[in-house]
Amino acid sequence: MDRLVTPAFAPEELRRLLKTSLPVQEGSALIRHILTDSRSLLSPSDTLFIAITTDSGDGHRYIPQLYARGVRSFVVEHLPEQVTKGEWSGNWYVVPSSVRALQCIASAHRARFPQLQCIGITGSNGKTIVKELLYQLLEPTRAVVRSPRSYNSQIGVPLSVLGIEATDELAILEAGISQPHEMAPLREVIQPSIGLFTCLGSAHQENFVSLEEKLREKLQLFTACHTTVYGIDDPLVARLMREACPEGEHLTWSRKDRTATLYVEREEARGDKTNLQLRALGKDYQLTLPFTDAGYVEDCLVALTLITQLAPELLSQPERWEGLHSVAMRLEVKDGIAGNTLINDSYSCDLQSLSIALDFLRRRATATAMRPVLLLSDIEGSGLGDQVLYGEVASLIRSYGVQELIAVGEHISSQLEGLEGVQVITFPTTQALLGSQVLSQIQGSCLLIKGARRFAFEEVYRRLSIQEHQTVLDIDLQAVVHNLNHYRALLHPQHPIICMIKADGYGTGAFELARTLQEHRVEYLAVAVADEGRELREKGIRTHLMIMNPELRSAETLFAHMLEPEVYSFQLLEGLRAKARALGVQDFPIHIKVDSGMHRLGFDYEDMERLGRELAACSELRVCTVFSHLATADEETKADYVHHQYEQFVQSCDALERTLGYRPRRHLLNTAGIERYPQYALDMARLGIGLYGFSPTARAGVEPIARFSTVILQVKDLKAGEYIGCGCRGQLARDSRVAVLPVGYADGFSRRLSRGAYAVMIRGHLCPTIGNVCMDACMVDVTDVPGVLVGDEAILFGCEGLPLEDVAEVCDTIPYEILTGISSRVQRRYWRE
Numbered sequence: 001m002d003r004l005v006t007p008a009f010a011p012e013e014l015r016r017l018l019k020t021s022l023p024v025q026e027g028s029a030l031i032r033h034i035l036t037d038s039r040s041l042l043s044p045s046d047t048l049f050i051a052i053t054t055d056s057g058d059g060h061r062y063i064p065q066l067y068a069r070g071v072r073s074f075v076v077e078h079l080p081e082q083v084t085k086g087e088w089s090g091n092w093y094v095v096p097s098s099v100r101a102l103q104c105i106a107s108a109h110r111a112r113f114p115q116l117q118c119i120g121i122t123g124s125n126g127k128t129i130v131k132e133l134l135y136q137l138l139e140p141t142r143a144v145v146r147s148p149r150s151y152n153s154q155i156g157v158p159l160s161v162l163g164i165e166a167t168d169e170l171a172i173l174e175a176g177i178s179q180p181h182e183m184a185p186l187r188e189v190i191q192p193s194i195g196l197f198t199c200l201g202s203a204h205q206e207n208f209v210s211l212e213e214k215l216r217e218k219l220q221l222f223t224a225c226h227t228t229v230y231g232i233d234d235p236l237v238a239r240l241m242r243e244a245c246p247e248g249e250h251l252t253w254s255r256k257d258r259t260a261t262l263y264v265e266r267e268e269a270r271g272d273k274t275n276l277q278l279r280a281l282g283k284d285y286q287l288t289l290p291f292t293d294a295g296y297v298e299d300c301l302v303a304l305t306l307i308t309q310l311a312p313e314l315l316s317q318p319e320r321w322e323g324l325h326s327v328a329m330r331l332e333v334k335d336g337i338a339g340n341t342l343i344n345d346s347y348s349c350d351l352q353s354l355s356i357a358l359d360f361l362r363r364r365a366t367a368t369a370m371r372p373v374l375l376l377s378d379i380e381g382s383g384l385g386d387q388v389l390y391g392e393v394a395s396l397i398r399s400y401g402v403q404e405l406i407a408v409g410e411h412i413s414s415q416l417e418g419l420e421g422v423q424v425i426t427f428p429t430t431q432a433l434l435g436s437q438v439l440s441q442i443q444g445s446c447l448l449i450k451g452a453r454r455f456a457f458e459e460v461y462r463r464l465s466i467q468e469h470q471t472v473l474d475i476d477l478q479a480v481v482h483n484l485n486h487y488r489a490l491l492h493p494q495h496p497i498i499c500m501i502k503a504d505g506y507g508t509g510a511f512e513l514a515r516t517l518q519e520h521r522v523e524y525l526a527v528a529v530a531d532e533g534r535e536l537r538e539k540g541i542r543t544h545l546m547i548m549n550p551e552l553r554s555a556e557t558l559f560a561h562m563l564e565p566e567v568y569s570f571q572l573l574e575g576l577r578a579k580a581r582a583l584g585v586q587d588f589p590i591h592i593k594v595d596s597g598m599h600r601l602g603f604d605y606e607d608m609e610r611l612g613r614e615l616a617a618c619s620e621l622r623v624c625t626v627f628s629h630l631a632t633a634d635e636e637t638k639a640d641y642v643h644h645q646y647e648q649f650v651q652s653c654d655a656l657e658r659t660l661g662y663r664p665r666r667h668l669l670n671t672a673g674i675e676r677y678p679q680y681a682l683d684m685a686r687l688g689i690g691l692y693g694f695s696p697t698a699r700a701g702v703e704p705i706a707r708f709s710t711v712i713l714q715v716k717d718l719k720a721g722e723y724i725g726c727g728c729r730g731q732l733a734r735d736s737r738v739a740v741l742p743v744g745y746a747d748g749f750s751r752r753l754s755r756g757a758y759a760v761m762i763r764g765h766l767c768p769t770i771g772n773v774c775m776d777a778c779m780v781d782v783t784d785v786p787g788v789l790v791g792d793e794a795i796l797f798g799c800e801g802l803p804l805e806d807v808a809e810v811c812d813t814i815p816y817e818i819l820t821g822i823s824s825r826v827q828r829r830y831w832r833e
């Protein structure tokens, strides 16, 4: 981060503040920029770089590079040897802790503005939201400075404070801590006059002995405040706030106590709004908030409580409350059309947030070697005249290296039209921009989109976005249930089934599947690794869970969440047993894997006697089932091998039981096995791909469950002979109409489907691919589809006439690979009755 500080710091003043002994050089420049991140460097000659050491990095590493770029002032914890050898000159401030040094400079800066009203916000959650809500409410009538985003840490707070200027009337700053003794230094930096406490939660509990200790630490922020603001329905908060600030004024809110400053009499959620009936300042008020989220509403209540004192007139302006908008917590970055990257920051539009967003834009564009483009509307409510305001915008645009500006609005257009060194396009309104061709001509750029509310840039953003949510995998859970019952019926309706939902349910989403299967009382679910199982347990899946590839490392997770491991070797057995013993676990169910001819994992027939003996003497583990896997069940010509495996398996089970002394349940069949060899069903069966709608032996009766689709992003008319796509691998044989689809091999739409090898379905017509499938997009021929439009659905597979199997065949693989290969960025949508 680069912070412009005004007034500037004299080198001599810094030397005194930081108590360092090295003399400063005569004639050194005043320090106007404080830099903590070398990538943000703007102005070397008057920058002070603070080399901060944290757990995640050491700022000292960037010194040579910054020195080479002309920086001559540094705060360091140790001097580079170039300085001790006399090779480098400049001002070097050696301090025991560079974080403390940053705080010390910020605290001195804060002290320059003793009249500033300063709100310090802390609490477990909602700090950023309360800050942004207050900003939205107060900013139209006052000069407000606030922490950028959620800069609330030991480093973020001083950086926020360094942004305070003489013209500011009010500062809203947040402070967050994660350990004891962190708040006092933040108080010194913020020096709040008003203290606001959001709420007490259990976040960051780990480093504190108790909730009370954590709260006391947080309240350190408020010891010198003349006013504090908080809710009193939590008795601990109410008591400790009284103790922390016995003198000052207490502004409180409550749902129970009518004597609170703000009493919430009634609260009712209606659609996406919340209606409030409030009592404050001896009067009743009715306000509507455009949120229903409980946390958000409470954050508003804290803000409201402060407003009763700071700007009571707002209580009689319901439109101000209803017009609040929710706070995007960070810059949203995503892929746009035409190879663009989009940075969406249209929730706030002021100078301060502009410089932060531009800094982000520049880094992102540099890192990806893209052209930095800024789409900016008029900035409203800054209190500055147009000339001054857009003069500052112009200098920001220049210093952050923006190459192209798309300006929307009368004011910005007239001021920045002739901005030198930058390509500028202006529009009076957003409508005019949308009506032009400009948006569709931007390519390979990194675009920062920043507009005041009134300009409604949402539509611009939508136009430029790849509508990833429009590439979806629809999962029909009803069909899953149908398939389950279909396979149950092939054995007998009550036959116990283990449903395989490994690899995130063969790519369709393990949790939704698990929930559905649990409802339909399958006996077991099976996943590959312990973490998958833990996640399902944490989301409330109670069905027995088998873990197919357990690792010894995860033994504790297994025992803690009742995840039953497959055991396939003596080594694993011994390890599990030792862990079980150490943890005092008894009788934990395991599943023994036998190698009956697949030669992947498993015990051999020869191991059985010893295995049974060891397990008989093992009170920690109990064999629940014994199983093996058929290698050739789906291949018609290899039935002999199946019979052989079955014989082998049964003999192994018998051998095991002789020494084990009891009879675990046995299972052998997978989907293909159930279809072809129901006579080998034994006690249970393991159903995989059949559940997902694919019959390995092409039996009728299973239903497809997955439908992969997207929508047309663009339609183009091209002449015969033109080339299409990456590497110009497609050339048009005729004049053609081509549709661009936002799906590529990174989504799981394989590159093998390129150049006509496959066709997708649009308006009931099969449309072959042209050119190569790209990473995020592909092109199809829609010349013969009448009336085709942007936004039309394109089915990639999973409808009548376009089964999953076709894709697998073209890709020369099996449906399993296609399904599991659909990227997690493709949204899954679940359908049930």
Ligand SMILES: *Cc1c(COP(=O)(O)O)cnc(C)c1O
Binding pocket: 500, 502, 548, 629, 669, 670, 671, 672, 686, 687, 688, 689, 690
């Ligand atoms: C994945 C798996 C199955 C399911 O196989 P399908 O061919 O999908 O029915 C069965 N048993 C084991 C051990 C598996 O790993």
